[in-house]
Amino acid sequence: MQKTVIGWTNYTHNFWTGCQKVSTGCKFCYMHRMLEGKGKNPNRVVKANNKSFAAPFFDKKPKMIFTCSMSDFFIEEADLWRIDAWRIIKETPWHTWQILTKRPERIRECLPDDWGENGYPNVWLGVTGYSA
Ligand code: SF4
Numbered sequence: 001m002q003k004t005v006i007g008w009t010n011y012t013h014n015f016w017t018g019c020q021k022v023s024t025g026c027k028f029c030y031m032h033r034m035l036e037g038k039g040k041n042p043n044r045v046v047k048a049n050n051k052s053f054a055a056p057f058f059d060k061k062p063k064m065i066f067t068c069s070m071s072d073f074f075i076e077e078a079d080l081w082r083i084d085a086w087r088i089i090k091e092t093p094w095h096t097w098q099i100l101t102k103r104p105e106r107i108r109e110c111l112p113d114d115w116g117e118n119g120y121p122n123v124w125l126g127v128t129g130y131s132a
Pocket of ligand 1: 019021025026027031032070071
């Protein structure tokens, strides 16, 4: 988890990093620029190590957390890892998890079984817009 200067949140947390561009809104993706600048492949999706993955669970101070700022929470490569991510999100009701995706067509199939009609109360789920 990292503190951030993004105005609408306090922290970012990346259960995984890396993502492929899927829309015109990805044109200026900062994650791609950042990883390419370090000579890394931004398209390769990599899970965080176990300690980093679970870090928000051990942080008991409530935080707003922009989730997967360096990827897309609903990317296909993370389908197996997302089960554990949902578990951590559910078991940390003191945090607010802000999830933005450019893969809205995958949301429904990737929600946890106990999501229900209203979802988890500590999750903000949004779809980011497209740009020309
Ligand atoms: S979905 Fe997000 S993280 Fe993935 S390439 Fe597009 S802007 Fe970057």
